[in-house]
Amino acid sequence: MKLHAHLAALCLLATAGASHAADPNLGRNLAATCANCHGTNGNAVKGSGMDALAGMDKAKILQKLADFKSGDKPASIMHQISKGYSEAQLDLIAGYFAGQK
């Protein structure tokens, strides 16, 4: 039980900042909201013209999203969508896609 409690503390720590009592799969779930356009787990259909996010560096994804949010990077739609997510959520999303193949 002690080990379990320790593991639990680590788990909670890992998701802290996202929210209280966050679901351990929050990053996966949030990233799935992007998959309609960017492909399942970030593997966009080749030749579809959509950015494939799987395996992209986390910092690079976060920078793109920040630029969309601020308007620094011109966009047709991502400036509107990125504003719908909190910084903590975008961090989880970027982390999830960076970890995909």
Place this chain on the structure above:
Amino acid sequence: MMLMKRRDFLKVGAAAGTLASLYGCAGGSKSSGHVVVVGGGFGGATVAKYLRMWSEGGVQVTLIERNPTFISCPISNLVIGGTKTMEDITVSYDNLKSKWGVRVIQDDVVAVDAEKRTISLKAGGELSYDRLVLSPGVDFMFGEIPGLNNAAAQSKILHAWKAGAQTVALRQQLEAMKDGGTYAISVPKAPYRCPPGPYERACLVAAYLKEHKPKSKVVILDANDDVQSKKALFTKAWADLYKGMIEYRNNSEVKDVDVASNTAILEFDKFKADVLNVIPPHRAGDIAAKSGLKLINNRWVDINWQSMESTSTPGIHVIGDAIFPAPTMPKSGHMANQHGKLAAAAILNMLSGQAPNPEPVVMNTCYSFVDHKNAIHVASVHQYDAATKAVQPVKGAGGVSAARNELEGKAALGWAKNIWADMLA
């Protein structure tokens, strides 16, 4: 934990999330159980694939779908406009079977027994489930338009609001129409499937007629008091591209039809067309409507936004167009796909004795073509709000295109390829 009974689990209450995480970071032990999904459209195909993918094959999934292949409503207006074919909007269920291990049964579900947790198939036999997902789309309330309430009338005055044989038939009616003829499309009162869809169809029919039958007219008979989606962009397209060709009439609800003369009967007026395309009002698909689930306005299923589970009937989740939508949420294929993922995540948690994610997020992207190449969009993000117990649109996020453009026409086709793959590949 997995053997914990539901009532015990409920007693744990608010501490459930923390307790659950005692059993590992990755969402606890691998979920198991049998989930039956009814309907293989944008919602049902997505939930089936994601349940298999996220449970790493631990959860058995049976998908029951009446059609042999998936045919997409989005992009089907391009088939009606003549620039895409049925083949372009048809996708096989083969990958769901062979790649994801979903058992796909081509049949209809005729009854649900929520107590016994079984469903009955039209071809005979029952299936038992641990959790059931209904993604039945919509069915039409033909009784609201008495003259349309028979098969012969429905084969002449088409809706083409479910992609398939009617899509092909409407295209044929337009091809057969004389130059100088009138095509009329009716829009039911909101909420209805695909809010911008009728206006997109008017544009694409007009684009075809402008090239091939330029003396023809397109009339939109809208039961609503105004254009329901992307109003400024659509009205600009009508003025710029189809001046004198597209006529928009608000507050023009079709109350009945005279089938012999192809006439729409409005409250104070009549309108005769050469091709009359009536989209009747609709409600949750039959199986949801007749399974004893709590409905709102006697039409749409009331669901819990953390799990997509029916508020009245434990163990049954409902997704897609059949639900009573959250504020400003459209009935769209994109949104049904998002419901499917929300439901898949919640079901896997619940099957392993954990509470669903308390803060789900869904988003919508919807492209509409205004001619063969140019498109416009509307987008929104909806975050769970504990006070209203619903997902609410994020203020300051989302919006519409600055102007119609060809880049978004390409994006619309790219969107289609990716969402079809996200469901079915």
